[in-house]
Amino acid sequence: MTDDIYGNYIVGQWQGPTDAGTFPVYDPATGAVVAEVATATAHDVKHAINGAAAVQPMWGTMPPVERQAIIRRACAIMTDRIDELGRLLVREQGKPLAQAIGEIQYGIAFLEWFSEEGRRAHGMTIPAGTATKRIAVLKQPIGVTAAITPWNFPSVQLLRKLGAALAAGCTMVAKPAELTPLSALEIARAFDEAGLPAGVLSVLCAQEPYEFTDVVMADPRVRAISFTGSTEVGKILMRSSADTMKRVSLELGGHAPLIVFDDADLEAAVTETMASKFRNMGQTCVSVNRIFVHQAVADEFRERLEHAMSVLTIGNGLDEKTEVGPLVEPAALDKVERHVADAVAKGAKVLLGGNRAKGADLHSDQFYEPTLLVDVDDSMLITQEETFGPVAPILTFTDETDVLARANATPYGLSAYCFTNDLNRAIRMSEGLEYGTVGINDAMISAVQAPFGGMKESGVGREGGPLGMEEYLETKYVSIGQVR
Numbered sequence: 001m002t003d004d005i006y007g008n009y010i011v012g013q014w015q016g017p018t019d020a021g022t023f024p025v026y027d028p029a030t031g032a033v034v035a036e037v038a039t040a041t042a043h044d045v046k047h048a049i050n051g052a053a054a055v056q057p058m059w060g061t062m063p064p065v066e067r068q069a070i071i072r073r074a075c076a077i078m079t080d081r082i083d084e085l086g087r088l089l090v091r092e093q094g095k096p097l098a099q100a101i102g103e104i105q106y107g108i109a110f111l112e113w114f115s116e117e118g119r120r121a122h123g124m125t126i127p128a129g130t131a132t133k134r135i136a137v138l139k140q141p142i143g144v145t146a147a148i149t150p151w152n153f154p155s156v157q158l159l160r161k162l163g164a165a166l167a168a169g170c171t172m173v174a175k176p177a178e179l180t181p182l183s184a185l186e187i188a189r190a191f192d193e194a195g196l197p198a199g200v201l202s203v204l205c206a207q208e209p210y211e212f213t214d215v216v217m218a219d220p221r222v223r224a225i226s227f228t229g230s231t232e233v234g235k236i237l238m239r240s241s242a243d244t245m246k247r248v249s250l251e252l253g254g255h256a257p258l259i260v261f262d263d264a265d266l267e268a269a270v271t272e273t274m275a276s277k278f279r280n281m282g283q284t285c286v287s288v289n290r291i292f293v294h295q296a297v298a299d300e301f302r303e304r305l306e307h308a309m310s311v312l313t314i315g316n317g318l319d320e321k322t323e324v325g326p327l328v329e330p331a332a333l334d335k336v337e338r339h340v341a342d343a344v345a346k347g348a349k350v351l352l353g354g355n356r357a358k359g360a361d362l363h364s365d366q367f368y369e370p371t372l373l374v375d376v377d378d379s380m381l382i383t384q385e386e387t388f389g390p391v392a393p394i395l396t397f398t399d400e401t402d403v404l405a406r407a408n409a410t411p412y413g414l415s416a417y418c419f420t421n422d423l424n425r426a427i428r429m430s431e432g433l434e435y436g437t438v439g440i441n442d443a444m445i446s447a448v449q450a451p452f453g454g455m456k457e458s459g460v461g462r463e464g465g466p467l468g469m470e471e472y473l474e475t476k477y478v479s480i481g482q483v484r
C-alpha cells in the first residue's frame with residue numbers, strides 16, 4: 001500500500017481521483033506500490049484538448065524568446081530537483097540511478113536546445129516570376145499536438161517531444177506509459193511552477209490507452225501526434241490518423257545490428273557493445289540485438305565481451321553499485337526467456353547467464369542475468385524480434401557483402417553500428433546500412449542536435465535537431481501581389 005496519490009495535470013489544474021478510480025505503479029525491484037495514479041477519463045481528455053485549443057493562438061504567437069524564458073525556468077526547477085526526480089524514475093522504472101539522472105539531464109538538454117531553436121523558426125523569401133509579386137514562406141506552429149510515450153525512458157521521451165513542440169509554439173496533451181507515469185507528472189509540475197500558461201500542456205494517465213487515444217485521434221483540432229513505442233501500435237495510430245489527416249511522427253521498434261570487422265579496435269568495440277547492450281538492461285529501441293563478428297576475431301571478441309559481462313553488478317537501481325537493474329514487468333522476463341529457449345532449441349550455446357537472477361539482495365523475480373549466446377543464426381527469434389533484455393547474441397561472418405545483406409534483412413531500420421578502421425569500408429557500410437542512424441566506431445549515438453528516427457517499419461519523422469522541430473511546424477507559402 002502507498003499513501004502517495006498522483007492526480008492528472010489538466011489545463012493548469014491537478015485533478016485527483018474521480019469515479020474512474022486509480023491504478024498502481026509498481027517498483028520493479030521490489031514489487032512494492034510506489035504510488036496510485038488517478039485514471040483520466042474520456043471527458044478529461046476532451047477538456048484537455050479544449051484547453052489546449054483555447055490557449056493555442058496565444059502560445060503560438062508569443063515571441064519565441066518569451067517561450068524560451070518559461071522553458072528555461074522549468075529546466076532550472078528540474079535541475080534543482082534532479083536527485084529526487086532520478087530516484088522516482090528508478091523506483092517506477094528500475095534503471096540504475098546514474099542512468100536515471102543522466103536521462104533527466106539529457107531531457108533538460110533537449111529543452112534547452114529546442115528553446116534556442118524556437119528563435120530560429122526561419123521562413124524564407126523566394127524571387128518571384130514577375131516584378132509585381134513577392135513570395136514569402138512562413139513557418140507556423142502546427143497547432144494542438146498529442147504525445148504518447150513508452151516506459152523505457154519515462155522522462156526524456158516526453159521532454160524530447162515537449163521541447164520541440166513548445167519551442168515551435170504548439171500546445172500538447174500527453175499520455176505517458178501506464179507503467180511509468182510519475183516522471184511525466186513531475187515534468188508537468190515543473191512546467192506549472194515555471195509559469196507555463198494553463199492548457200499549453202496537459203498530462204493524462206490511464207491504464208487503458210484507449211481512453212486517451214480514441215478521443216485524441218477523433219478530434220480534428222489535434223493536428224499532430226508524436227508516438228514512441230511498438231511498431232504494432234505505431235501502425236494502429238498511423239491508420240487512425242488518416243480520418244483527420246494528422247501529421248504523425250512515429251519512433252518505433254528496432255533490431256540493431258552491430259558489425260565488428262577483423263580490422264576493428266576490439267577494445268572499443270567491446271566497450272561500445274557493453275554500453276549499447278546493457279544500458280537500461282537492454283530495454284532500448286537502439287540496443288544492439290545482433291552482434292556480427294568477423295570469424296578471424298570472433299574468439300578474441302567473445303572472450304573480452306564475456307569478461308566484461310561477468311563483472312556486471314545486478315541489483316536495485318537505487319544501490320550505487322548497480323549496473324543491471326530489474327526488467328520493467330513480469331511479461332518482459334517471459335519474452336527474454338522465450339527468446340533464449342528458442343535460440344538454445346535451435347542450436348545456440350549459453351556461455352554466460354541464461355537464467356533469472358536470484359540473491360538475498362534481489363527482492364523481486366524481475367532480474368535477469370547478463371546472458372551471452374554464441375552459435376546464433378539468423379533463423380532464431382532473437383535475431384528477428386526485439387528481445388528488450390540483457391542478452392547478447394553473437395553471430396559470425398566472413399564476407400562484407402554477405403554481412404551487410406544479413407544486417408539489412410529485417411523490417412526494422414532504426415539503428416546500426418559498425419566497427420572498422422578501414423575508411424573505405426566505413427563509407428560503404430554507412431551508405432549501405434538501411435537504418436535511420438548509423439554509428440561508425442560508435443554505439444552511443446544519442447545527441448540533442450541530431451535527427452533521430454527510423455527507416456522502414458521503425459517509423460516516420462525525426463526527433464532532435466532542426467528536423468525535430470520541423471515536425472511541429474507548418475509551411476505556408478504567401479504570394480503577395482503588388483498593386484502599382
Ligand code: ADP
Binds near residue numbers: 178228
Ligand atoms: P512497449 O512495447 O514499449 O510497451 P507500446 O507500444 O505497447 O510499447 O506502448 C507505448 C505507449 O503506447 C504506451 O504509452 C502505451 O500506453 C501506448 N499504447 C499501447 N497500446 C496502444 C494503443 N492501441 N493505442 C494507443 N496507444 C497505445
